[in-house]
Amino acid sequence: MLGTGLLQGLAVTARNLVGSFHDPRRFVTTQYPEERTALPEAYRNFPFLVCDGADDPMGTLRCVACQICEKECPPQCIYIEKSRDKKPDANGKMQLYPAVFDIDISVCMSCQICVEVCPFDAIEMDQVFELSATDRFTGLMLDRGALAKPNSYFHRIHPTQAAEVDARLAVERAAAERKAQAAAAKAAPRPAPAAAEQPPAAPAA
């Protein structure tokens, strides 16, 4: 009969309408500024720089200004200037650090390639998405001060990934310490008398 399909469709609409008042499975929307859904752990937005110490973010950046992310970034939104001097990193090795590290997040396309290519686990993806600014040229240009966030923050937003990174860094640190000890032990017996009074300075762990 003509019109049966129409009425059948209307019945579906009516079922959905009534259902939307009492069936929680049909409450699919969120009243955004008041309510917020939890972000999945994998959610990524823009990169940030990990620092090991929360009280001295600029001094403890993991970034060594190797510029790999700058080179690999597909839309070329990262700008890095190397420092002229060196600072000891977490393993005590003297490393360069970024004197300038800017990310233009109006250009960034959140592809995560910088995170994947970074050999030092120094750059990770943030989850902050409320970043609107009134000035697109300065408000969306993040410098290293705005980008630096402590490792504890990284643990809070990406716990699994942060644990993996920490485990990897711990292995590297242990290897560095072993190497330093081996070097010390190797260096020790050769100048046998001097070694006793002047032990080689172990790098600050």
Add this chain to the structure above:
Amino acid sequence: MSVSDNPPLESPAGPLVRSVRDDFHGDLLEVSMGPHHPSTHGVFRMVVTLDGETIAKLKPVFGYLHRNHEKIGENTSYLGSMPYTDRLDYLCSMTNNWAYALAVERLSGQAVPERAEYLRIILAELTRLLNHTCLAGFLLQDSGASGTPLMYAFREREKILDLFEALSGSRMMCNYQRFGGCRADAPPGWLDAARALAGGFGRFLDEYEELITGNEILMARTQGVGRLPAALAVSAGVTGPMLRAAGVDYDVRKVDGYGLYPRFNFRVPLGAHGDTYDRYMIRILEMRESIKILQQALRDIPDGPIMDPKARLRGFRPKQGEVYSRIEGPKGEIGFYLISDGGPNPYRYRVRPPSFINLTLLEDLCLGHTVADAVVILGSIDIVLGEVDR
């Protein structure tokens, strides 16, 4: 079916332009639809020459969203093009990623672990569900059922996007596949969530079909409208659901058997009339087949690594050579043609975009129909302007 004797292209409406100045017909009227018309699915413009309400000529104008995709691909590393492929057909980033990854893997002879292949199939079929749900919603929106069907479709799409977000970190710009596998393994509970979605999706399709498939207005608007003859479809290079709706049995999943598709048991639905209603129904039927593939894949997915240990992320330089590789995307055959000169960038990078090639037949489908029909026909072709213009 024989297609060797290319038949002359005849429009269903006969000669393109009739004599205009007679007693009953006034001047032809040229109307520019778009590029910001909501029914053109993006920044697409149709210059329609109208004889009364009937379309006498239709000139598609596109390129408003041109972003130099292919030239950029020649100037960035192989890996750097991967996030740009997300932005081709921005509804189906997972299949775009797969098509590109497959091309580079064939170029460099890179192997892919089995779990990654299964994940890719799961994601490709989820993408097909996502795309076809969207299409079913938009097609209904275009034919005047404003709101309700589209919202039902988007409700389901959101569940798939949530899965993508939990897996890849982004709802639409997934950037998930890598040469030699996938970027991250499925988080705990993800496969169960995907199983629940695959199990429940059939129920949504039943509801959706009850809502709209038997609707007399939809039938009146779409049956017999925009008929695409099989021979014309083949000679124009149309692929995907549009070709199968015309009754041609051609699915790259079956023809090429890329990935692990030969292991899966599924059928290829075919249309009988090639009209807009067939193009709508073929998507519904394909979704039902996709659910079957999903259930098989989610049942059989093995444990193991998701990246080939030999795969290199940085400093990737495939040996000299060229490759064309294609997969069955939700919109049709999406292919990538790459020439490598041994450097870090492809020497030539070319995309075969299914929606662009399907769109070339728009005039043949629309001639003789009304403007309102042209909107429905365009909706049934299923274009995304990010892919048409690149």
